[in-house]
Amino acid sequence: MSRRWITSALFAALLLLGGCASSSTWGWYVINPMTEAGWINVRFLISGMGATILLSVVAASISIVLGLLVALPGLSERWGVRMINRVYVEFVRSIPLLPMLFWVFYGLPIIFRSMGLNVPIDPFWGAVITLAISDSAFTAEIYRAGIQSIARGQREAAQTIGLTYMQTMRFVIMPQAIRRILPPLANQFIYIVKMSAFASVIGMQELTRRANELVVTEYRPLEIYTLLILEYLVLVLIISQAVRWLERRMGSDERQ
Amino acid sequence: MPNIAIEMTGVNKWFGSFQVLRNINLKVHSGEKVVICGPSGSGKSTVVRCINRLEQHQQGMIRVDGTELTGDRRSVAAIRSEVGMVFQQFNLFPHLNVLENLMLGPMKARGLPRRDAEARARHYLDRVRIPDQALKKPAQLSGGQQQRVAIARSLCMEPKVMLFDEPTSALDPEMISEVLDVMVALAQDGMTMVVVTHEMGFARRVADKMIFMDEGEIVEEGHPEAFFASPRSERCRKFLGRILKH
């Protein structure tokens, strides 16, 4: 029930906001949680939240691993190996999200089928793959900058006590670099949450899709999309608070 | 005839089109102490860094403890585990405490169990005379203490050769002697050492051989007594005149 109270309070704020305009412009009844019909609509809209969060978390997790794998060759001394990183980053970074989503969702299954594989790509995984790959180009750059910010002497000292490349990364470079990597990485998560809205066009039942469906039946785009934007706002505010907290913790670690 | 620990023959090296090393020939017998001096930019660091392949030479031959340095990864790893290195900037791992700094190499590169690694770490901390700082982070130590930890960290790998690249240049004057004392003790224990330094008092005390470099060349080498008393080349005489005045 408390959720209903919160939305009611939010709704009252919206009324104040909309009150400036004439009553024919705004029709808040459609998402008025104090009426039964309005409350059903609000619940329908908010029910996309779980899917948006799940999609964002899974895509971000994959991007965090993929980004590291892409960043490592970018730190090589060999030109050819570095190029693997450059080509991936430049290529992926220049593909707009929506065309990539279409390609993955509608095109990729055809390739799989031609190879005799039966790999169905549902809207969830289509969106996860697209978001993860698209974001990985940015996380790769974050890793690369973070690792490069660790002085060369650290790597050399690790080498002279006989550590291998992987040991040097794991025990010497990454524990230091992570402080500079984590805050921008968490920030990147905000972009994923916002970009996840594109998943609505391939039919994934997340926040934006729910809003679209309700608009079609209720003909009240202004109110419904206003609420939609507020939903994202709340999500992003929560994440950015978490990022702040993380930055403060990392910062206080640094001072020790 | 003692073993030859380090042998460089006809080594040339370029950074791009700039030649840093010109026909370097150097033999260091085991147990010998060699001190390298010379003006800034003369290639002293580069010589030392070539010996454990932090830099690659392009021509000539470098052999360490009988193994020739080639591109082969295994030979590089083999040589690095026999050669300790102490840097001007200490390069301690700031996220680890002193003990962990010392135990990392023995545990990960040598596969020593934690208990043995810790015993070894404490042994060498004793040797560098800071047994009571084991649990501090590097940032909590003075420069002289940090450099002694760095020396202990190298010693924990029980190397056959120790390289020092201006180990006291980043230190406040009052801390220089505590580091040099540790190095003298190490020399007296028979360690093979190649030391880049401008501390000529130290050189007089421990060096078996002095080397003067300028513009990528070994201009002069010899026994310290003759080297300091009557340098043959004009360049070396001028250089010594300048640094001995201080």
Ligand SMILES: Nc1ncnc2c1ncn2[C@@H]1O[C@H](COP(=O)(O)OP(=O)(O)OP(=O)(O)O)[C@@H](O)[C@H]1O
């Ligand atoms: N990675 C590099 N790329 C290009 N040039 C370099 C590089 N490292 C060193 N050099 C150049 O090579 C020359 C020799 O450098 P080196 O560090 O060996 O000199 P040094 O005798 O140790 O000098 P210092 O007393 O200042 O430490 C210098 O002119 C330096 O600018």
Ligand SMILES: [Mg+2]
């Ligand atoms: Mg130098």
